[in-house]
Amino acid sequence: MGGILVYALTNEGAINKNSLGAVSAAAKAAGELGTEAHAVVVGNVGDDVAGSLGSYGATKVFRAKDASEGLAAPAVDALAKLFADNDYDYAVFGGGLLGFEIGAGLAARVGAGITAEVTGLKVDGGKLVGQRPILGDSLISESNYKGKGVLIGRTNAFEATQSGSAVAVEDITVETSEQASKVRLVTRGEQRGADVNIEDANVLIAGGRGLGAAENFQLAEDLASAFGDGAAVGATRAVVDAGWFPYAGQIGQTGKTVAPKLYVAAGISGAIQHKVGMQGSENIIAINKDSNAPIFEFSDLGIVGDVQKVLPALTEAVKAKKGS
Amino acid sequence: MKIAVLVKEVPDAAVEKRIDPSTGRLDRAGEKNLNPYDQNAIEAAVQLKEGGAVPVEEIVAITMGPEGAERALHKAVSLGADRSVQLTDDAVAGSDVVATGYALAKLIERESPDLVLLGQQSDDGESYAIGAVVGEFLGFPALTQVSKFDVSGSTITAERQAEYGYDTVEVDLPAVISVSDAINEPRYPSLKAIMGAKKKPLEKVTIADAGIEADKVGAAGSKIECGNFTEPPKKAAGEIIEDEDTAATVEKIVAWLDERKLI
Ligand SMILES: Cc1cc2nc3c(=O)[nH]c(=O)nc-3n(C[C@H](O)[C@H](O)[C@H](O)COP(=O)(O)OP(=O)(O)OC[C@H]3O[C@@H](n4cnc5c(N)ncnc54)[C@H](O)[C@@H]3O)c2cc1C
Numbered sequence A: 001m002g003g004i005l006v007y008a009l010t011n012e013g014a015i016n017k018n019s020l021g022a023v024s025a026a027a028k029a030a031g032e033l034g035t036e037a038h039a040v041v042v043g044n045v046g047d048d049v050a051g052s053l054g055s056y057g058a059t060k061v062f063r064a065k066d067a068s069e070g071l072a073a074p075a076v077d078a079l080a081k082l083f084a085d086n087d088y089d090y091a092v093f094g095g096g097l098l099g100f101e102i103g104a105g106l107a108a109r110v111g112a113g114i115t116a117e118v119t120g121l122k123v124d125g126g127k128l129v130g131q132r133p134i135l136g137d138s139l140i141s142e143s144n145y146k147g148k149g150v151l152i153g154r155t156n157a158f159e160a161t162q163s164g165s166a167v168a169v170e171d172i173t174v175e176t177s178e179q180a181s182k183v184r185l186v187t188r189g190e191q192r193g194a195d196v197n198i199e200d201a202n203v204l205i206a207g208g209r210g211l212g213a214a215e216n217f218q219l220a221e222d223l224a225s226a227f228g229d230g231a232a233v234g235a236t237r238a239v240v241d242a243g244w245f246p247y248a249g250q251i252g253q254t255g256k257t258v259a260p261k262l263y264v265a266a267g268i269s270g271a272i273q274h275k276v277g278m279q280g281s282e283n284i285i286a287i288n289k290d291s292n293a294p295i296f297e298f299s300d301l302g303i304v305g306d307v308q309k310v311l312p313a314l315t316e317a318v319k320a321k322k323g324s
Numbered sequence B: 001m002k003i004a005v006l007v008k009e010v011p012d013a014a015v016e017k018r019i020d021p022s023t024g025r026l027d028r029a030g031e032k033n034l035n036p037y038d039q040n041a042i043e044a045a046v047q048l049k050e051g052g053a054v055p056v057e058e059i060v061a062i063t064m065g066p067e068g069a070e071r072a073l074h075k076a077v078s079l080g081a082d083r084s085v086q087l088t089d090d091a092v093a094g095s096d097v098v099a100t101g102y103a104l105a106k107l108i109e110r111e112s113p114d115l116v117l118l119g120q121q122s123d124d125g126e127s128y129a130i131g132a133v134v135g136e137f138l139g140f141p142a143l144t145q146v147s148k149f150d151v152s153g154s155t156i157t158a159e160r161q162a163e164y165g166y167d168t169v170e171v172d173l174p175a176v177i178s179v180s181d182a183i184n185e186p187r188y189p190s191l192k193a194i195m196g197a198k199k200k201p202l203e204k205v206t207i208a209d210a211g212i213e214a215d216k217v218g219a220a221g222s223k224i225e226c227g228n229f230t231e232p233p234k235k236a237a238g239e240i241i242e243d244e245d246t247a248a249t250v251e252k253i254v255a256w257l258d259e260r261k262l263i
């Protein structure tokens, strides 16, 4: 019977951590299904790097060397070819933007069911089942596939665990589809803005669209300064895309994952893609003027109020407390 | 150029969403509205038309959904679409992502647009996938999460944020672009546009009209079944302070921090 194929995202010769997690989770599920998990990398990835996927449980690793890394369409071509040649039942992705695009394209091409934001793989009755939180994470829904299934993981949902040893890499030749011939990667991974360090901070003051304007990030900077050493400022994608804050300070699915002792979310709604990057924080305070904002559902202390009022007052109060 | 914008009607953000236990599908009763993320897609189309870098002859809003979903189309037209098309047919009820994308691709084929725009996610389905599925069925290149794009001749240069920073990607038209919510600030419709929206052409089509094969859509044509809904372990609800007197509020915050030795 067909096994599981896992797409491993790479950049500058390194495999994405979420892809390693996906390989580990798929290998475990494959064991329960009595089948194997294979992995595929796209682009000119070194033998050692690609072969190291074996250490996470992949029993075979394929490489589509000539296909362009960082684009979905060539990867869909590669995965579709492997599906045709090896009759896999399932494809698993670690998530991320490309994971979503490739998974969706593949599902359409091979006629599979697709589940996004999967947080757990389960084996039931000899079949793979995808578990996914829905409705603002208030319920877990299980996806059962009538035939083939494509499961796209949520960022940080799968942990990378070593369970095997490196394997040889098999190169494959892939025919380019019409879609793939019409897309070109001009630049990849451009860093925008200053290089800020948020991963080492004990206290993170994160600002969102609710700050209202780029210059209001000063309110967050002031509060961070009041906390002193070990405090830094971070941001949501919305404000990074708007140019209010450097990309290096972005927290979430396409940014950094952080887990400080204290996380203060100022004017942040709490979208899933933000939550996945900060929910491991020890203490979460949210300041938001909308009492229905999702952020309040996973914060320890919620302030329903205006950041323009609360932040400056809090900065003064922290300074006073520190001075006393 | 001709632009097709995909729009969807979703439960209003203020409505508590729940699963109907009898069908295992989202209970779609209650207030509904145009998916907020689709407003970014319409706005992007309208800005392209107004911008003048390429002549835009027509913006067509397309939806697949029950009878009432025409409200989403009226809204789309009030925001700048010239006309709209609705696939409403009992046969498509219960379609999964791939079946929905297939049906939408069939609707798009009838229009032969140069550009297909859509939102980054539906507020209820949240699969982030329709764009890529539609592109695959049409044989068009597809990009999601685009936060900026320019059209020059028959090429689109698009920017988006992926795992490692910003990527710049070029695609040849016709193409499918799903826009991120950071791409623009959708405008409010004018009163005149709201009043005029119902007078703009709205074409209702069935699966037969669109050449959609019945066995590829609806619950029967779908490859997935969702069920066994369970509640995840809940994090204990946090303390909430309504900020009425800011001095008192920050005093409470400092005490809270102090208690946890965070200050
Ligand atoms: C594939 C993908 C990847 C993504 N990656 C990321 C990522 O890495 N990181 C990320 O953050 N997002 C990411 N997003 C985007 C995410 O979905 C949200 O759009 C984003 O997190 C919203 O940012 P925000 O909270 O700043 O803005 P909004 O959602 O607009 O929220 C602003 C909040 O501020 C509040 N507010 C407004 N004014 C005030 C005031 N004066 N005082 C107090 N509160 C106020 C509002 O009530 C609102 O809740 C991604 C999305 C997708 C689809």
Ligand SMILES: Nc1ncnc2c1ncn2[C@@H]1O[C@H](COP(=O)(O)O)[C@@H](O)[C@H]1O
Pocket (backbone or CB within 6 Å): B006, B007, B008, B035, B037, B038, B041, B062, B063, B064, B065, B100, B104, B117, B118, B119, B120, B121, B122, B123, B125, B126, B127, B128, B129, B130, B131
């Ligand atoms: N039934 C539908 N009719 C028209 N457009 C849709 C439909 N479902 C989803 N879309 C479009 O696809 C986008 C992404 O939705 P999703 O993949 O469900 O998160 C939405 O923002 C819409 O633009």
